[in-house]
Amino acid sequence: MRKVLVMLFVALNVAIGVPAAAADDVPWSVGTADNGYGAERPNYSYTLNPGGQVDDALVVTNRGTTPLVLAVYAADGFTNDRGQLDLRAKDAKSTDLGAWVHAAQSQATVLPGKSVQVPFTLTIPADATAGDHLGGIITSLAQAGDVDRRLAIRIRVRVSGELKPSAAVDDLKLRRSKSDVIVTYTVSNTGNAIVSARPSVSVAGLFGTAQAEAGDTPQLLPGESWKVSTTVREVKASPRLTGKVTLLPLLTDAAGSTGTLDTVSATTHTWSITWLASLLVLALCGATVIVVRRRGAADPGSDADDRHDGHDVPEERDGEVARQDVSTS
Template identity: 50%
Template sequence: MQPSVTRWKTLVRATALSLLAVVAAAGVGTGPARAADGNVAWTVRTASNGYGEARSSYSYNVNPGGAVEDAMVVANRGPAPLTLAVYAADGFTTDAGQLDLLTRDKKSVAVGAWVRAGAGSVVIQPGKTAQVPFTINVPANATPGDHVGGILTTLTQADQTEGINVDRRLGIRITLRVGGELKPNLAIENLHVTYDGSSNPFGKGDATVAYTIHNTGNAALSGKQAVSVSGPFGVLRARAGDIAAPPQLLPGESWDVTVPVRGVAPAVRLAATATVTPLLTDASGSTTSLKPIEATAHGWALPWTVVLALVVLIAVVVGAYLYRRRSRARRRSREDARVRDAVAQALGGREPKTS
C-alpha cells in the first residue's frame, strides 16, 4: 500500500503545482490583480508616482549600471491579518503563449536577480494597504535589449488533508530595456510542408506548413505571419487564411507554428513560403513593423490515385519483363535439349564426345 499512497500524493502535488502556475500566470501583468480563497484575499497594483498613475505594469529604460526605484501597493481584502512573502523572478513564455514567472526555487539571472524589495515579507491588517518599495540595480555588464520579469507576493498555505504546502502567487510584470544597441531579429527555422491529396486525381487537396519562429535578437518581438504554397515556377499558388500572431517572444525564445493551406493543386513539387514581419513595441506601447523575413521549403504533392496507378504500372512492366526473361530461358532450354537429341540420333545413339 505504501508505494500506492506515495504515487497518489505525488499526483496530488503535481496537480497543486499546476493550479499554482495558472494562478501565477493570471496575476502577472494585470493591475489591479486579485487573489481570493475563502477568508484570504488580496490585490496588488502599481504605486502612483513620477513614473505614472494606474499603470498596468512596470516599464523602464535603463542604461547599464543604472538604477530604478519604484513601489508596489498591496491591499488586504480579507477579515484577518495577512503575511505575504515578497520576491522577484525572471519571466518566460509558456506553451500557451502567456507570460509566467519562475517559482522561488528556480534561479533568476536577469530582472529577478536585479530587483531588491524593501522587505522580504509584508504584514497587512484587514482592509488596509501597504506600499512595498523596490530597487532595480542594473549591472554595468548587463546585455543591452529587453529583459522581462516581475515582482510577486506569495502566500504559503498548508493543506492538512493532502499533507502538502501550496503557494498562491500574485505579481506585476516588469519590462526593462537596457541601453545599448538594439538588435531585434526573428528567424524562421525547420520549415517543412506535407500534402494530403484527394481521391480525385485532378482535384485539389490540403497542405500543412510547419515551422519554428526563433527570437535570435535582443528585443521582445511578436509578428504578423503569411504562408503560401505554389507549384513549380510559382504557378497554382494557394494562400493560407488569417494566421494568429505568435505571442511576444523574449530574446532566445521559440514558438512552433502549424498552418493549414486549403485548395492546393497536386503540382507534383510544392514550394511552401512563410513570411514573418517582426513587430517591435517600445516603452510607450506603440508598435513598429520591421523588415519581413522569409523562408521556403519544398515537398511532393501527388494524388494517391496517381501514385497507386504509377505503382501498378511499374509492377506490370517489371512483371512483363521477368515473364519474358523466363520465357526466353525456357525456349533456350528446350532448343538445347532438341539439339542434343538430334546429335545423339546422328551418332547412332552414342553420346557425343566432349573435349
C-alpha cells in the same frame, strides 16, 4: 511533492497589459506606488544604462477579513505554452531581471482593510546586454494542499544600447493530409527586443498556389521560440510542392505602440509519393512500348520474307513471270 503554482496575472500579461488590480478569488491586490515615476501605473517600465539603479515600491492591499502574510520576491519572465507571460517559480534560479530586483523585505504582513508598501531596488549589471529584459515582482500566499497562489506585476527594462529587433523562421516542414497541407515551422526571436510575428503561409504546386493566414504569435522575449502549425486548405495534387512562410515581425514599445519590421521568409519543398509512383509507372510503360517497337522493326516476320519449300518466289518483270533457277546441293 511538487508545489502547484496558481499565477494570477495582474498587469503581467505583455500582450494585453491588464491594469494592476485584484483577482476575484484572492483576498488581496497589488499595485504600483504613486511616486516620481508616475501615478496609477499599470506596471513598472524603465529605460536604464548598464550599471544604473532605480528605487520603487509595490503596494499590497488586504481586502479580506484576516491578516495576510505574503512572500515577496522577483523572478525572470518567460512565455509559457499557452502563449502567456509567466514568471519563474520561487525555487527556480533567475539569471536575468529577476536577479536584478531585490525587495526590502521577503515577507509582507498586511492587516484586513490595510495597505503596505514594499520598497524594492533594481540594479542593472555593468555588463548587461542592451535591449529588453522582462520579469516581475511577486506576492505569494501558501495554502493548504501544497498550492502557492501568486499575484504579480510586470517589470520591463530596456537597457540602453543598440536595439536590434529581429525574428526568423526555421524548421519548416510540409505534410499532406488528404486535400490539405499542414505546414509546421518555428518562429524565433533572434534579436534583443521583445517581438511578435504575423505569419503568412503559402503552398505552390504544378496547378496553382493556395494560401493561409496564421494568427499572430505571442510576444517572445529575446532568445525564445514558438512552434506553429498552419493548415493550408484545398491544395491541388502535384508531383512537387513548395511551401513558403513569410513573417512580419511586430515590435511593441514600452508605451504600447506597435510598429513593423522588414519581412523574413523561409521556403521548403516536398515530393508527392503518389505522383512519383505514377510517373515511374508511365516511364516503365513508355520504355516497354519502345522496346517492343524496336524488336518489331528488327524482325519483320514471315509476311516480309516470303520464302517457302526451299524455292525462290517468282519475280515478275514487264508482265511476265521470270523464274530463277535454284541449285541444290
